[in-house]
Amino acid sequence: MDLGLSGKTALVSGGSHGIGLATARQLAAEGCHVAICSRSQARLEAAVAELAPFGVRTLAMPADLLESDAADRVMDAIERDWGRLDILVNNVGGGGRWGGEIVEQTELRVFGEVYEKNAMAAVRFTRRALPHMRSAKWGRVVTITSIYGGKEGTGRPWFVMAKAAETALMKSLSGMAYLVRDGITFNSVAPGGIYIAGTGFEDEQRRDPEGFERMVDRDYPLGRLGTPEEVAAVVVFLCSQQASLVNGANVTVDGGQSASF
Numbered sequence: 001m002d003l004g005l006s007g008k009t010a011l012v013s014g015g016s017h018g019i020g021l022a023t024a025r026q027l028a029a030e031g032c033h034v035a036i037c038s039r040s041q042a043r044l045e046a047a048v049a050e051l052a053p054f055g056v057r058t059l060a061m062p063a064d065l066l067e068s069d070a071a072d073r074v075m076d077a078i079e080r081d082w083g084r085l086d087i088l089v090n091n092v093g094g095g096g097r098w099g100g101e102i103v104e105q106t107e108l109r110v111f112g113e114v115y116e117k118n119a120m121a122a123v124r125f126t127r128r129a130l131p132h133m134r135s136a137k138w139g140r141v142v143t144i145t146s147i148y149g150g151k152e153g154t155g156r157p158w159f160v161m162a163k164a165a166e167t168a169l170m171k172s173l174s175g176m177a178y179l180v181r182d183g184i185t186f187n188s189v190a191p192g193g194i195y196i197a198g199t200g201f202e203d204e205q206r207r208d209p210e211g212f213e214r215m216v217d218r219d220y221p222l223g224r225l226g227t228p229e230e231v232a233a234v235v236v237f238l239c240s241q242q243a244s245l246v247n248g249a250n251v252t253v254d255g256g257q258s259a260s261f
């Protein structure tokens with residue numbers, strides 16, 4: 001199937017690692033020019049090296065999205081270098097392990113920072129991307145949420161709240177006729193547990209390998225966690241020409257982990 005992505009331009013926030021990098025790689029494999037942003041220069045350079053063999057144009061911008069002007073600086077650079085943006089993947093996020101078990105003892109600032117990193121980053125990028133998509137009469141916005149921002153509403157409240165806000169952002173925009181009739185779609189992808197080297201699951205596994213194995217066996221019907229590539233494949237389809245009727249969806253990619261319908 002030709003996804004119709006050749007020659008399009010995309011920004012994947014936090015595209016230098018994990019789900020974001022897998023998405024950037026799969027978009028590049030489809031011939032899409034890809035911009036990424038994240039904090040570590042070393043990670044950005046390694047990601048650009050991975051994208052180079054696909055022969056597409058790349059842009060890698062250092063940015064800490066906890067800083068309120070960072071998204072604007074990234075979008076300024078894209079406008080300067082490319083003058084257009086067709087696809088936005090709001091991937092940056094996380095914070096599910098921030099704060100502590102006891103809500104009253106967790107500082108209020110944690111709620112704000114997790115909201116900023118997830119929901120506000122998505123708001124900031126989306127607002128700046130829309131004029132480009134409207135003038136092109138085509139656009140795709142896909143936001144990476146979590147099963148804990150919808151189907152499974154348990155867990156640390158700052159994370160559930162921030163992910164639910166991202167899902168709500170996509171859903172509310174998907175109903176705005178003036179945007180959708182300009183050819184723009186808005187969708188969320190809600191992963192379950194995804195195993196990524198160098199992140200929290202690997203730490204847990206190293207600390208207690210047997211406990212980790214028991215947890216995976218108990219909580220994951222497939223007997224394993226997901227991979228970033230399995231999430232990216234769904235994201236890239238939602239970015240495609242073929243997904244033109246998929247708008248306002250919140251697609252669960254969790255191997256059956258969530259208990260709810």
Ligand SMILES: NC(=O)c1ccc[n+]([C@@H]2O[C@H](COP(=O)([O-])OP(=O)(O)OC[C@H]3O[C@@H](n4cnc5c(N)ncnc54)[C@H](OP(=O)(O)O)[C@@H]3O)[C@@H](O)[C@H]2O)c1
Pocket residue numbers: 013014015016017018019020037038039040041043063064065066091092093094095117144145146147190191192193194195196199228
């Ligand atoms: N992994 C899971 O199990 C899972 C499950 C459900 C949902 N998700 C969601 O999937 C998305 C991606 O998560 P992931 O697990 O793929 O994460 P990851 O492997 O840790 O990658 C995160 C990416 O974002 C960048 N980043 C982190 N903090 C940043 C900041 N303040 N400003 C700019 N860039 C930043 C990182 O690079 P730097 O560190 O260099 O900045 C990296 O490129 C998140 O929204 C997360 O909530 C993940």
